[in-house]
Amino acid sequence: MDHDKQAFSGIPPVLAQALGGIANAPAQARAGMVEAYKKALAGHDWAFAHADDGNAYRRGRDNFAQITAARRELDPTGEIWNQHAPEGHKFTPKAAPVVA
Known part of the structure; x- marks a missing residue:
């Protein structure tokens, strides 16, 4: 779990815990996570960095x-x-990186 905390610092603990368990997730659960990921990508405000509203910027970030x-x-x-x-x-x- 300590490794998960380091790998996913800066995101909500619940999401970090969920992401930390992905590698060991059964195929069906992983497929559900991929679908949720696709939905999150489709709904993301890709222009959030240009928002005039601070709340919109923070949500996007x-x-x-x-x-x-x-x-x-x-x-x-x-x-x-x-x-x-x-x-x-x-x-x-x-x-x-290429190791010589």
């Missing part, structure tokens, strides 16, 4: 942190993310 944490666990290649994200918000995985 918090939601972005949650879907980013979910992407790390459920969608490490960003394939699902990129189906929903507009241009300027696409995910490109970083290449692993």
Whole structure:
């Protein structure tokens, strides 16, 4: 659990606990999490950073942190993310460093 706290710091504890258990989740539960992730991506306000309303900005920022944490666990290649994200918000995985 301490590892989960470090990996998901900055997001609500309930979501961090749920994300921490994804790797061990049964296939059906994981499929449900993927569907919830897709729904969150589809409903995300991708322009939140430009909001004039501080509350809208904070909601968008918090939601972005949650879907980013979910992407790390459920969608490490960003394939699902990129189906929903507009241009300027696409995910490109970083290449692993080359060890000589």
